[in-house]
Amino acid sequence: REHLSRKFKSRFNTSVSDYLSRRRVIESIKLLPHMSVTEACYGVGFRNPSVYIAAFKKTLGCLPSEYKKQQK
Numbered sequence: 601r602e603h604l605s606r607k608f609k610s611r612f613n614t615s616v617s618d619y620l621s622r623r624r625v626i627e628s629i630k631l632l633p634h635m636s637v638t639e640a641c642y643g644v645g646f647r648n649p650s651v652y653i654a655a656f657k658k659t660l661g662c663l664p665s666e667y668k669k670q671q672k
Contacts, residue, residue, distance in 0.1 A: 625659040628652070633671060637664045 608616050624644040631640040638649055641664075646652035656664045 621655045622659050625652075625656050628656070628664070629667070632664060632668045637668065640664065 605616055608614075608619075612619065614622075624646060628640040628644045631643050635643060637653075641649045641652035644652075646655070653663060656662075656667070660667060662670075
C-alpha cells in the first residue's frame with residue numbers, strides 16, 4: 601500500500617486520496633443542477649457533507665451552494 605502511494609505521488613504529484621476527492625468534486629458538478637448539495641455529495645461517494653463541502657471549496661474556491669446559484 602505504501603509503495604503504491606509513493607509511486608502515485610511521484611508520478612502525479614498528488615496523493616491518491618486528494619486525487620479521488622478532486623475527481624468526486626468534478627463529477628458532482630454534473631449532478632448539482634439536478635440534485636441538492638447533499639444528494640450530490642452522497643451521489644459521488646462522499647460519506648460526510650462537511651468533508652464534501654471542504655473538498656469542493658479547496659478544488660473550486662467556492663461552496664457548492666454558491667456554485668449552484670452561479671449556474672442558474
